[in-house]
Amino acid sequence: MLQTKNLQFAYNRALSFSFPDLGCNAGESLLITGRSGCGKTTLLHLLAGILHPASGEIKIGNTLLSSLSGSGADRFRGESIGLVYQRPHFIASLTVMDNLRLPAYFGHKPVVGAAIESLAEQLGIGHVLRQLPDQLSVGEQQRASIARAMVNNPRLILADEPTSALDDDNCTSVIELLTRQAAEHNAALVIVTHDGRLKSVVKNQVELSLQGR
Amino acid sequence: MLLKIIYRNLAHKPLGAALSIALLALSTGIISMLLLLQTQLEQKFERDLKDIDLVVGAKGSPLQLVLSAVYHVDAPTGNIPLEEVEKLRKMRSISGITPLAYGDSYQRFRILGTDTTFISRYGGKLRSGRLFGQSLEAIAGATVAENTGLQVGQTFYSTHGDADGGAQHDHAGYVVTGILERSNTVLDNLLLTDVSSVWSIHEEEHEEHGHEHGHEHDHDSIPREITAALVKARSVHSAMTLPMMINESTGMQAASPALEINRLMKMLGIGVTALQTLALGIMLISGFSVFIALYNRLRERKYELALMRSMGCSRARLFWMLLSEGMLLALTGFIGGLLLSRLGLWILNSGAAREFHFVFRYEPVQSELWLLGITVLVGALAALVPAVSAFRMNLSRALADA
Incomplete structure (x- = not known):
């Protein structure tokens, strides 16, 4: 599902990265670890089409993401990629339900209220859909942001430090939910983290090394 | 949906929006009332002047x-x-x-x-x-x-x-x-x-x-x-x-009635011009207040906007969304201004109509269309800087900073 080749990125002459080739099949998970400053978030943004690589290829399904223009990448991201962040952020003025409707709206997909509700039930946040995001607990917020990443049935789910702000209990349940949801939706799941607790959970692992600075 | 996001965002922090709307309503209200008074008085003066040399x-x-x-x-x-x-x-x-x-x-x-x-x-x-x-x-x-x-x-x-x-x-x-x-x-x-x-x-x-x-x-x-x-x-x-x-x-x-009325209108004109200038000044300030309200919210909302981008919202769409926010504020202020000017006429009518044997009418005059255009333009201009900076936002950095 996900395949990268000779991926390189440079912020400027002094700060550039070259990444090892990665691959992740549909329904599988890949853990990318490394110390801070080694380019984890940069890699994730490259995979999401938020940053454009200096050279190399990113292929997601049959789409060569690295060849898409800025707005083309925006569109592809909206349709096919779900993102989960370290800290759950929402549109504060919209209810949780409306926040979950947003990906479908921006991704040009039909909004199915019933599907969102059943997804929310699965993730145990069915009872908070009418509330504002601020009124949720941290655990609920993180589950809501997983729901948001899943709404469009993405082919690739990218998670940036999804557990590092959580305690052990929440960490376990969140990573469990993520891997299970990815498997159920037959999506590839890529997690970048420095959270050592995850190393025992995800089998496929790549460690980035501090380089090229 | 976009309209809902815009509306909810304005309603979420209503104080800044309220000040902008109040100022816009005040300025458009004064101008609209002057336009109504001027048009109707001129019409009235002209009608009554029929065939009298x-x-x-x-x-x-x-x-x-x-x-x-x-x-x-x-x-x-x-x-x-x-x-x-x-x-x-x-x-x-x-x-x-x-x-x-x-x-x-x-x-x-x-x-x-x-x-x-x-x-x-x-x-x-x-x-x-x-x-x-x-x-x-x-x-x-x-x-x-x-x-x-x-x-x-x-x-x-x-x-x-x-x-x-x-x-x-x-x-x-x-x-x-x-x-x-x-x-x-x-x-x-x-x-x-x-x-x-x-x-x-x-x-x-x-x-x-x-x-x-x-x-x-x-x-x-x-x-x-x-x-x-x-x-x-x-x-x-x-x-x-x-x-x-x-x-x-x-x-x-x-x-000659035409000459005398001309003279009278010129004398009144000075007062009208002064009021119009005042109203335009308030309009400028309200435009500035819309700018400040939107710009402040922009800084608070930077991550929200980045989030929308990451969900596939294009730069152009985000730009339009912020521009529409300014125009919606302006439109709301304009509607408030229309209500204010009608309220002013109503007060005039209930107080002085009997004295001057003249009742002002409430229906809109054509020049109010111009006023609408100008007000919306002020709103759009005030929103332009925030909209451009949202358009040029570095998505990767905005996401990483939060």
């Missing part, structure tokens, strides 16, 4: 003569002998004369002695009954009939002068023979009778006083006088030369 009356302020004889809002300058006016009738350069004799009043509405040319001049039509024919017959304008409840066949007694507390003539009453249709001219606010009726009411008054004071009066010694005459000149040239001739060779004064 000159007003002839007693010497005094020409503006006062015009205001009293054409618009019926000021006291007359005095009386002129009918004889002199009749002389004017014979002049070749004059094609029409309508005599005006100010009588008393009835419930603050003026009774005007004249002839039927006065009614046809303003295109008045009878709604019911017939025109006045014999002495002491009168017809009522639409507003008069509405406010006093006068009906055809009813008799009313006039009050001396046009104040409420004047002495009532209770010996001779007028009989209403007709009611006029609404014409949106001075006709609506007048009771019309013939000139001789006005005289006869006052003769009786003289007799009354005569008896009281115990000495006789010779009727013939009362000179036949009227208050003013509306003159239609035969040509533009004669309209220009007549005033000088009348002013120099008779004891009367001739004034």
Whole structure:
């Protein structure tokens, strides 16, 4: 599902990265670890089409993401990629339900209220859909942001430090939910983290090394 | 959905938005009210000016003569002998004369002695009954009939002068023979009778006083006088030369209503310009306040906007969203301004309408469309900087910074 080749990125002459080739099949998970400053978030943004690589290829399904223009990448991201962040952020003025409707709206997909509700039930946040995001607990917020990443049935789910702000209990349940949801939706799941607790959970692992600075 | 995001975002932090809307409403309200007043007053002045090239009356302020004889809002300058006016009738350069004799009043509405040319001049039509024919017959304008409840066949007694507390003539009453249709001219606010009726009411008054004071009066010694005459000149040239001739060779004064009203409008214009400048200043400040409100929120919302981008929202769409926010604020302010200006007119109408015999209408005027355009433009301009900076946002950095 996900395949990268000779991926390189440079912020400027002094700060550039070259990444090892990665691959992740549909329904599988890949853990990318490394110390801070080694380019984890940069890699994730490259995979999401938020940053454009200096050279190399990113292929997601049959789409060569690295060849898409800025707005083309925006569109592809909206349709096919779900993102989960370290800290759950929402549109504060919209209810949780409306926040979950947003990906479908921006991704040009039909909004199915019933599907969102059943997804929310699965993730145990069915009872908070009418509330504002601020009124949720941290655990609920993180589950809501997983729901948001899943709404469009993405082919690739990218998670940036999804557990590092959580305690052990929440960490376990969140990573469990993520891997299970990815498997159920037959999506590839890529997690970048420095959270050592995850190393025992995800089998496929790549460690980035501090380089090229 | 985009509209919902915009609306919810504005409603989420309502204080900043409220200040912007209040300022916008105030400025558009003032401007819209000025536009309404100006348009309607000009229309009114023009309508009532129909076919009147000159007003002839007693010497005094020409503006006062015009205001009293054409618009019926000021006291007359005095009386002129009918004889002199009749002389004017014979002049070749004059094609029409309508005599005006100010009588008393009835419930603050003026009774005007004249002839039927006065009614046809303003295109008045009878709604019911017939025109006045014999002495002491009168017809009522639409507003008069509405406010006093006068009906055809009813008799009313006039009050001396046009104040409420004047002495009532209770010996001779007028009989209403007709009611006029609404014409949106001075006709609506007048009771019309013939000139001789006005005289006869006052003769009786003289007799009354005569008896009281115990000495006789010779009727013939009362000179036949009227208050003013509306003159239609035969040509533009004669309209220009007549005033000088009348002013120099008779004891009367001739004034051109168009010139006098022009002068009045110019004097009022200074005040209007000052108010307009003030309103434009408030509009500028409100534009600035919209800018500050949006810009402050932008900094708070940077991550939200990045989030939308990461969900596939394009730069262009985000740009439009922020621009629309500014325009929505402006539109709300504009609507508030329209309501404010109507409220202002309503206050004017309920307070001063009776005094000036004029009711302002509430329907929008064309120049308010321009005002709408300008207001929305101010909103869009104020939102431009935030919208551009959202357009140029470095998504990767914005996501990483949070």
